[in-house]
Amino acid sequence: MFDETKESEKGGLGLAEKLALKSRTVLIYGEINHQLAQRTCSILLALAAESNERIKIIISSPGGHVESGDSIHDIIQYIETPITMIGSGWVASAGTHIFLAAPKEDRVALPNTRFLIHQPSGGAQGSTEDILIQTEQVLKMKKRIAEHIAKATSNPIDKVLKDIERDFWMDCSEAEKYGIISRVIQTKSDI
Incomplete structure (x- = not known):
């Protein structure tokens, strides 16, 4: 029998991710590493090939490997499909780099999101x-x-x-003033 949990642990898509993809929503959660970058880039390329309908990316990440973040950032800009970037939880370091790949008007955050920029x-x-x-x-x-x-x-x-120079943390209000997000959203209909 197919076990979604084991499939997800091996880098495959779990049931929740498969359902999210049906609504053209990509989830980037956790540490940014080569495996996450490969999976995310593959999904983005497949969704872009399927349709030019907008893709939503929800990100909550402490950051991680810069070059893996570069890979996701570059693919977001490479595909011609419009992207809405949604911050949730925390968007830090390489996660912020990925988040900034979308145009400012398409970068939003849920109310409790925190952002971090810092040097590598x-x-x-x-x-x-x-x-x-x-x-x-x-x-x-x-x-x-x-x-x-x-x-x-x-x-x-x-x-x-x-x-x-040092860790620079921002709440949503500060991130909006800084130009990281365009606005805070409460619900899906706010997008």
Whole structure:
């Protein structure tokens, strides 16, 4: 017999996700990693191939691997299907990077969502030369992420670079003022 729980644990879609996909809703929950990115990108590409009808993405994530977040972010911008991004719970770090892939007018949040922007962190190891190379790459990533946040939120790059020096948490009201979301929603009909 088909066990949805075991299928979901193996990276397959559980029953709830399959039902959500029928309404063209993609769920991004948990740590951003390669497995989640592959699954999310596959689903987005399949839904976009099926129809140009709007896709809703609900995200609640503490963040995770930057390049996995890049992959989802880039696929959201690659497909021509309109996306509505819905924040729920917390949208942090690489999760915020994914969230900002949608146009501002299509970025909304449920009332209790919190947002976090910050600079990337690394765990440099190895020889001095390797640590220097890794440090250079993290600095390039920091600049790229700051430029993306600045562009997506219409904030000056200098402000964003200052803000991401440390963890910068925002509630919905603060995120709206910052330009991360366009508005807070209460119900599905608010979209």
